Amino acid sequence: MRVFDREKGFAMGRYRSFDETRAMDGAIACFRERGYHASSMRDLEREMGLKSSSLYNAFGDKKTLFLRALEAYMDASPRRRIALLDRSADPLAAIECFLGSIVLVSAADPCGCLLVNSAASPVALDKEIRAAVSGGLGELEAALLRALERAVTQGSLAPEAPVRDLARVLLGAVVSIRVLSRTSPGEPWLRSIADGALAQLRASSPAALAS
Amino acid sequence: MRVFDREKGFAMGRYRSFDETRAMDGAIACFRERGYHASSMRDLEREMGLKSSSLYNAFGDKKTLFLRALEAYMDASPRRRIALLDRSADPLAAIECFLGSIVLVSAADPCGCLLVNSAASPVALDKEIRAAVSGGLGELEAALLRALERAVTQGSLAPEAPVRDLARVLLGAVVSIRVLSRTSPGEPWLRSIADGALAQLRASSPAALAS
DNA sequence: GAAGATCTGGAGCGCATGTTTCAGAATCAA
DNA sequence: TTGATTCTGAAACATGCGCTCCAGATCTTC
Structure with missing residues (x-):
């Protein structure tokens, strides 16, 4: 006003x-x-x-x-990561970089992510807030999906790769890293999850699916 | 008294x-x-x-x-699941059953898991409570690790399978399923994460690692 | 300058919070 | 029965909560 x-x-x-x-x-x-x-x-x-x-x-x-x-947090953090994903020339490398960054940030800062924390919080029982949280998570999932689809187009992922499921797995990895970081398990612990998700991507590479 | x-x-x-x-x-x-x-x-x-x-x-x-x-919740739910894991003749099948059950329960009941919710909650800033939460998550991780090691012994998982990392990935899957279920994404969505984690197990089967 | 609009600091509203208190009821040993 | 002990129900306690109010300061327009 x-x-x-x-x-x-x-x-x-x-x-x-x-x-x-x-x-x-x-x-x-x-x-x-x-x-x-x-x-x-x-x-x-x-x-x-x-x-x-x-x-x-x-x-x-x-x-x-x-x-x-x-909303301000979304602009300051997740949407910047999304922009990096969308702008990258190599989508798979960008995803790897994305997860690696999440691991480092989470290990260093036990406060976690406002979006993920809110999803697990009873504040999400409120309709408007749950809508905002779902929306935020949806943006992330959609961005990961876009990156995976670009990887298919570029040939770094096989055409039959289950990109929708993979996007969910990646989002799940982000969520679990951010939640579990609150108990301070240490960076190597968190990296196990990130590496696991990335291993799944590699399992959908053209070479892997050809054999 | x-x-x-x-x-x-x-x-x-x-x-x-x-x-x-x-x-x-x-x-x-x-x-x-x-x-x-x-x-x-x-x-x-x-x-x-x-x-x-x-x-x-x-x-x-x-x-x-x-x-x-x-503590009462741990007895009533996670430790029962752990007991099922420990008693199963086929550890990999038990893990599959475990994850499938988590998906069904999470999709049906959006309240989630007290242990996971508490890990993401600021109540875990309290030292004693964080210790209890870490302990509970540790029990789950240890149980999954035991099951994986038994799978190696039984030959359903390759000897060189990264069981420690796999246990973390499985725990991560449980956590992300329980957190994301609070936004009611639906059962198929959650199942994508469970199936992803299980696919990683199969990637460590003797057959997969032999090729 | 006057009139009108917005923002600031501080006091304080009504209410909910976590917790305590205590008289009385219920139970046991002697 | 009496005395000792524990539990129950109801009434508070002090504090902190989310939020509002308002006098005065600061700004623009006239």
């Missing part, structure tokens, strides 16, 4: 004295570490550097804030 | 007027559906059929209750 009016030239009233992006980062960090139910509005105010009135004025109530944080 | 004294013949005081097992089942159901932080003591009182004084007297505070519920 503020932005809308101001952009239209109807601008009026006091400016916001905080960086909305930085505030969102604080919200993401809070929800990522403590989840929805264990993050109090006081926690969020502190991590976002806002007083409650500013917070409510700018971002709405707790649920709306969560939905915005999830 | 009550039980202890009574068993020793020093018994005194009023009997408990509720079924402790039934009460634990209520606690498990509550924590499984709503998780730790979103389950209020009032919710637990209702689902367990207890007043707060009885609840605190019998099970301690919320965290202690959660730890007991997790």
Whole structure:
């Protein structure tokens, strides 16, 4: 509303004295570490550097804030990975790189992924939030599927490769790595899962399926 | 204390007027559906059929209750599956049966597994609870590893099969199935992940590794 | 400057939370 | 029966929750 009016030239009233992006980062960090139910509005105010009135004025109530944080997180992390997948010249190498990165990040940061954490959380019992989470996971799955289909087109995967199932396996690997990283099993442990999923891709290579 | 004294013949005081097992089942159901932080003591009182004084007297505070519920859940579900694995004559078939059952149960009941849900939940930030969760997941991994090693001994898996990595992949499949089932993707979707993991086992069969 | 709009800081709303307290009921040993 | 012990039901306790309100500051338009 503020932005809308101001952009239209109807601008009026006091400016916001905080960086909305930085505030969102604080919200993401809070929800990522403590989840929805264990993050109090006081926690969020502190991590976002806002007083409650500013917070409510700018971002709405707790649920709306969560939905915005999830959306901002999607832009900041999963969708960047998706863009890398889509832009890569070698889709299989990009997938390998993708999983390897997930392993490294997960081993280093036990907070996990806001999207995956939310899927396992009771906050997903809420209809809107579950829709957002399903949507986010669906984006990832679709991106992996696109990459696999490109690999088929390029000949690095056999035409009869079960790309739809493989995309699900890859998404499953990401999910399990991110969940299990919360118990700090160590990087080699997590890499076992990533390598297992990648081995399945290789089992669908033209050479493997020809024999 | 009550039980202890009574068993020793020093018994005194009023009997408990509720079924402790039934009460634990209520606690498990509550924590499984709503998780730790979103389950209020009032919710637990209702689902367990207890007043707060009885609840605190019998099970301690919320965290202690959660730890007991997790332990009871382990006995009621994962450890039964583990026993089936250990007792089976054909370990690979038992693993297949195990994963298939997880798929069916997960598709039918979107509440998921208390152990897996807890791993992804911020309640696992607590040291004791994280230890319990890690222990539970470790039991599962160890059981899968035992089954795989028996498969090697029996000759249904090649001696050079990477059983440790395969056990992790299988545990990862279980985790991802249980997490993703919370977004209700449907049974065929979940089965793709189970079948993928099983395909990896077959890739370590003596025949596959001989070629 | 005045009028109108928005944002900030702080106080505080009503309510739910986890937990405690306690009188009374139930049980046993003596 | 009496005394000791434990359990039950109901009523709270203090605290923290999500959220609102409002006076005053800051901004644009006139």
